Amino acid sequence: MLQVGAFEAKNTFGSLLDRVEAGEQIEITRHGRPVAHIVPRPAITAEQREIALAAMQRIRQDAKENPTGPFNWEEWKSYRDEGRR
Numbered sequence: 001m002l003q004v005g006a007f008e009a010k011n012t013f014g015s016l017l018d019r020v021e022a023g024e025q026i027e028i029t030r031h032g033r034p035v036a037h038i039v040p041r042p043a044i045t046a047e048q049r050e051i052a053l054a055a056m057q058r059i060r061q062d063a064k065e066n067p068t069g070p071f072n073w074e075e076w077k078s079y080r081d082e083g084r085r
Contacts (some may be wrong), residue, residue, distance in 0.1 A: 001024075001025045001026065001027050002019070002024060002025075002026045002027070003026075003027045003028075003029055003034075004016065004026055004027070004028055004029070005028075005029055005030070006028055006029065006030045006035070009026075009028045016038060017038075020038050020039065020040055021040065023040055024040075025037060025038065025039045025040070026038045
């Protein structure tokens with residue numbers, strides 16, 4: 001795995017992305033300590049995409065069948081602010 005300092009990573013980010021796109025993993029360090037990994041994104045299969053789309057459709061259908069009414073921002077802001085004083 002390639003290790004790159006944060007300063008160098010900032011200045012060569014485009015080429016690092018090209019290497020990751022080709023399948024390489026890169027570790028970003030700051031002062032010699034690892035702080036991040038850049039890894040290739042796994043491919044999404046057609047089956048996974050269909051599962052996600054079906055879930056979205058179920059969520060939308062459920063929202064249509066069970067409307068919650070208007071959202072009262074002031075009420076929720078008051079809940080947020082309770083006990084802050």
